[in-house]
Amino acid sequence: MKDKSAVVGLGYTEQGKLPGRSALSLYIEAGKNATIDAGLSTKDIDGLIIEPCPTDPRISAFSLAQEMGIELSFGADEQLQGASAGAIMQHAAMAVDAGLCKYCLCAFADTSYSSPGIGGVIYQVGGGINAAYGMFGVAASYAMIAKRYMHEYGATNRQFGTVSVTFRYHASLNPRAVFREPMTIEDHQASRWVVEPLRLLDCCPVHDGGRALIITTAENALQLRHAPVYIMGFGQGHPFDDPLRRKKLTVTGAVQSGKTAFAMAEISPADIDMCCIYDAFSFVVPLQLEDLGFCKKGEGPDFIQNGRIGLGGELPVNTSGGLLSEVYLQGWVGTHEAVSQLRGNCGERQVRGAEIVILTSSGGALSEHATVILRR
């Protein structure tokens, strides 16, 4: 599948706090904008895969296609939680390569910030026996992974803070970013604990917004408005959903998804110019960098220091500000930054000479994982 398909359109909406916007309207707007960006009409779209909306799971690829007047020759709803974006790109690449459709639209929308009563609550669920012990919310599962990791490798919360501080600086250069005010490591260390060992500034918020992108074959891509961004390789890895049932709590699905993606792309971590890493929580960035092979297991918290993952560093990561500071739209923040960087459209935050980008998305508590390698 190496280089057989390409991303040819990106769609955005307003993002952040959008009271009154329906999820359906965000899917439609993002989808329409992706077709405009590609230089296509919505009537050219014949494939559609959506990540179901957390706040309105009634919306399907088929109901959305109907609203947009699109007759599909291929469609799917794909739920891998935060890993959906990367997994959907892979499915779309395979669908266009197999000839099931020509232009596959991939879309997501969320109104978790503004939906009263459901909003953030979706990410705070608890149930069954664990709720009796006060165990609620996905952040606590991540905190348990972080605690175990700190125990095994001697990492500190201050080291994780480098991730939050670096991405906030990147966000300050991104006009689209929700959080642009400067953050220092002292600000990070002074922020309150939420679920220890995670502080408020280790955790991403929830937001409203929509994103879409279009994938077609490498051949079709050459006819369109933008220079194609080719999909070089991809893979998935899905450790058990309940982190406590994994043999090793601190090993992510990036081990398998990265291995598969690098093998398909026929490159190694040394060939990567920059990364878009799923960053719902600060500490998951060094864990994934380790598991993708950028450094040895346990070395991630040291590896990310001294400007290495910042703009101008050896391996810039999440130049948009990521989920921590640009916006929380699950895996659909990294997808758009990776493609924008490879198009050279990132203005002040452009990584000069960026030719190959690795993109990860991750769902559950590091439970589902998808990796995509892109090149210009």
Add this chain to the structure above:
Amino acid sequence: MSTKMQKPLPGINKLNKPFWEATKRHELVLQHCCKCGVYRYPVGLTCPECVSDELEWRKVSGRGVVYTWTVFHRAYHPAFANEIPYAVVAVELDEGPRMITNLVDCQLANIKIGMPVEVTFEDVNEEISLPKFRPV
């Protein structure tokens, strides 16, 4: 309006009934695979090693170690608001499975990964006794 907010309690069903009958007697029992000998938790339909559905309930040692833990500084449920900050721990039982639980007789500052613990039971109401753990 002085009614104390109730903490959520587990629902008893056909599958997990033996677990809660045992905790009522202050015994910890887990499902044990008759084919391959693996213990499983949480309660489920099959053995996660060999997918056999021949599971039997066996009393276990109730001993284990703290595998990891977190401290809640925010109340996700109003019934826990007065307990903040409180710890939730994952205990790795000697038999293998890990359980989400709380420690008793242990201050937050004294919780350590790897510390040995043993089961104890909190009688919540007539139906439910919750297994919790204390340092040994």
